[in-house]
Amino acid sequence: MGDYLVSKFPTNIFTIIQDDLEAVEKALCSIIQSPVDLVNDITVHLVQAGGKRLRPALYLLCARGGSPNTTEILPMAVAIELIHMATLVHDDVIDNAATRRGRPTANARWGNHSSVLAGDYLWAKAFSLLTDNTDNKMLKILTNVICTMCEGEIVQLKEAFNPDQDEADYRLRVAQKTAGFIAASCELGAIAGGMDEGDAVQVREYGYSIGMAFQITDDILDITASAEQLGKPVGNDLRQGIVTLPVIYALKNSPRGGELRSIIEKQFMSDDDVKRGLEIIHQTKAVEYSYAQVNKYLQHARRVLPATLNNPVREALLAVADFVGLRKY
Amino acid sequence: MGDYLVSKFPTNIFTIIQDDLEAVEKALCSIIQSPVDLVNDITVHLVQAGGKRLRPALYLLCARGGSPNTTEILPMAVAIELIHMATLVHDDVIDNAATRRGRPTANARWGNHSSVLAGDYLWAKAFSLLTDNTDNKMLKILTNVICTMCEGEIVQLKEAFNPDQDEADYRLRVAQKTAGFIAASCELGAIAGGMDEGDAVQVREYGYSIGMAFQITDDILDITASAEQLGKPVGNDLRQGIVTLPVIYALKNSPRGGELRSIIEKQFMSDDDVKRGLEIIHQTKAVEYSYAQVNKYLQHARRVLPATLNNPVREALLAVADFVGLRKY
Numbered sequence: 001m002g003d004y005l006v007s008k009f010p011t012n013i014f015t016i017i018q019d020d021l022e023a024v025e026k027a028l029c030s031i032i033q034s035p036v037d038l039v040n041d042i043t044v045h046l047v048q049a050g051g052k053r054l055r056p057a058l059y060l061l062c063a064r065g066g067s068p069n070t071t072e073i074l075p076m077a078v079a080i081e082l083i084h085m086a087t088l089v090h091d092d093v094i095d096n097a098a099t100r101r102g103r104p105t106a107n108a109r110w111g112n113h114s115s116v117l118a119g120d121y122l123w124a125k126a127f128s129l130l131t132d133n134t135d136n137k138m139l140k141i142l143t144n145v146i147c148t149m150c151e152g153e154i155v156q157l158k159e160a161f162n163p164d165q166d167e168a169d170y171r172l173r174v175a176q177k178t179a180g181f182i183a184a185s186c187e188l189g190a191i192a193g194g195m196d197e198g199d200a201v202q203v204r205e206y207g208y209s210i211g212m213a214f215q216i217t218d219d220i221l222d223i224t225a226s227a228e229q230l231g232k233p234v235g236n237d238l239r240q241g242i243v244t245l246p247v248i249y250a251l252k253n254s255p256r257g258g259e260l261r262s263i264i265e266k267q268f269m270s271d272d273d274v275k276r277g278l279e280i281i282h283q284t285k286a287v288e289y290s291y292a293q294v295n296k297y298l299q300h301a302r303r304v305l306p307a308t309l310n311n312p313v314r315e316a317l318l319a320v321a322d323f324v325g326l327r328k329y
Numbered sequence: 330m331g332d333y334l335v336s337k338f339p340t341n342i343f344t345i346i347q348d349d350l351e352a353v354e355k356a357l358c359s360i361i362q363s364p365v366d367l368v369n370d371i372t373v374h375l376v377q378a379g380g381k382r383l384r385p386a387l388y389l390l391c392a393r394g395g396s397p398n399t400t401e402i403l404p405m406a407v408a409i410e411l412i413h414m415a416t417l418v419h420d421d422v423i424d425n426a427a428t429r430r431g432r433p434t435a436n437a438r439w440g441n442h443s444s445v446l447a448g449d450y451l452w453a454k455a456f457s458l459l460t461d462n463t464d465n466k467m468l469k470i471l472t473n474v475i476c477t478m479c480e481g482e483i484v485q486l487k488e489a490f491n492p493d494q495d496e497a498d499y500r501l502r503v504a505q506k507t508a509g510f511i512a513a514s515c516e517l518g519a520i521a522g523g524m525d526e527g528d529a530v531q532v533r534e535y536g537y538s539i540g541m542a543f544q545i546t547d548d549i550l551d552i553t554a555s556a557e558q559l560g561k562p563v564g565n566d567l568r569q570g571i572v573t574l575p576v577i578y579a580l581k582n583s584p585r586g587g588e589l590r591s592i593i594e595k596q597f598m599s600d601d602d603v604k605r606g607l608e609i610i611h612q613t614k615a616v617e618y619s620y621a622q623v624n625k626y627l628q629h630a631r632r633v634l635p636a637t638l639n640n641p642v643r644e645a646l647l648a649v650a651d652f653v654g655l656r657k658y
């Protein structure tokens with residue numbers, strides 16, 4: 001669910017929800033206050049690590065596409081980011097990640113154990129926030145998508161170092177672990193903004209396509225960007241045995257596919273193995289092919305936006321789609 | 330939050346809620362079904378690992394102390410157990426525990442990473458269950474107590490291997506990590522059963538006292554019971570540097586207190602260190618003193634039960650108090 005790169009989102013995309021986003025930031029800082037110092041240290045670290053708050057931003061934009069009541073829409077925006085933060089901190093434990101967005105991860109600073117608990121704390125805070133004034137339909141969408149995210153992550157762990165995964169497996173996994181939550185953020189915004197059911201479905205579809213494009217781009221950048229650009233080591237996914245779209249393409253189409261397969265099956269890759277693996281992928285059209293898939297999703301995202309959206313919101317959602325396709329780091 | 334021992338609860342205590350408990354078991358088995366096999370394997374393992382469902386049982390008993398609507402009270406009972414299971418599976422990751430209740434832990438069988446995710450999955454399932462028909466006040470009680478549990482666990486991690494903890498630190502930590510959730514289970518039952526506010530506060534106090542007594546007993550048994558009785562190694566807490574009541578007593582009162590202190594401060598204890606540590610504790614009146622504290626809490630639990638409770642429920646709650654004081658394994 002990694003989106004360390006999202007901090008590079010041009011802020012002008014979100015001008016029309018600037019006040020909302022500032023209110024979210026303020027609420028995030030206040031809700032994570034704990035009487036226990038160590039809990040504060042971890043959660044403040046997580047909030048300060050930043051990111052451009054893509055999920056709450058999409059939620060807020062979609063809500064502004066209708067005619068929401070401001071005070072009612074904020075708690076869900078904050079809860080969405082808290083849930084995202086909880087998944088990130090648990091993800092970093094799971095991946096044994098040392099850095100995220102160029103900063104030490106919570107697990108690197110405070111250990112896996114505190115990080116597991118800090119994630120649990122964020123889950124509870126998120127739901128605590130929603131108990132006051134959220135309708136059951138919205139809570140159901142949120143809890144269902146969290147279950148699906150966990151399932152997606154578990155599948156990813158289970159299928160690590162397994163080169164026998166095809167594109168359909170990959171797309172399902174990405175849908176579960178990333179696109180579903182972004183889709184739900186958009187759908188929840190649509191509901192909060194009072195859109196009719198048909199429009200909410202289309203907005204959800206937009207979010208799903210953005211999420212797919214976003215994750216595929218992440219998976220491409222793992223192979224093409226520099227460590228400085230990524231804020232984490234290059235080839236990190238490959239080293240962890242996560243079989244991404246470029247890897248699947250290369251396994252199928254490279255004359256050195258067998259070599260790549262045996263690198264993956266080794267499970268413990270040396271730096272040289274990772275380097276060779278990346279080289280094999282780069283010798284194919286894997287990156288080109290993957291970007292083509294990104295563009296297909298983004299095309300679909302642009303097309304599926306409902307006609308009833310007001311113009312500033314439509315422009316912002318289109319700009320998000322443009323940016324996801326452009327980012328090269 | 331360990332209650333591997335609770336499976337030894339005499340079932341006749343819970344006769345009056347037998348049907349409720351069976352419905353809870355059935356609902357547990359059905360709600361954890363996932364389309365992902367590995368998720369199922371883990372969650373089914375967790376449900377089958379059993380336990381006598383102390384928290385939902387207390388919730389149900391307290392609910393039956395009033396006049397609840399049966400279909401309305403069940404989801405919260407199931408959610409309480411799901412949340413407890415989530416904390417157990419994350420606890421076992423945190424403690425690197427190999428066995429619980431004499432069976433391999435989820436982390437031992439499926440690895441830490443899947444276990445973290447399985448715990449998250451259970452959180453989400455619990456809240457998913459409550460979105461349909463739970464009032465906000467009850468959700469608030471539940472989410473607050475989960476935050477407090479996480480804080481208590483983080484404090485326990487932070488203070489591990491620190492011999493400079495006194496009884497007040499210990500009591501606060503136990504209140505946060507164990508007694509608060511049992512208190513909340515009882516309070517939620519009282520609310521579900523429509524008790525008046527004064528009675529609900531008293532029932533909560535009963536739960537709190539039972540929880541304190543329960544955890545102190547657990548901490549005593551870590552020192553006195555056999556590995557076979559515990560279903561996990563003896564001196565496990567000591568080895569992890571968890572400074573429990575008997576340890577605090579021995580640190581203060583044993584002529585070999587300095588030796589015990591240096592064993593704890595070593596952080597990595599050999600089997601011989603653990604053996605010596607236990608021996609030092611046994612040479613004092615630590616166990617006797619700790620049981621005296623258990624009995625004080627149980628006395629208070631018995632006394633604080635509201636006069637308005639119907640007799641079968643009162644008898645059952647008193648029997649729970651008796652059992653917590655009697656169990657020697």
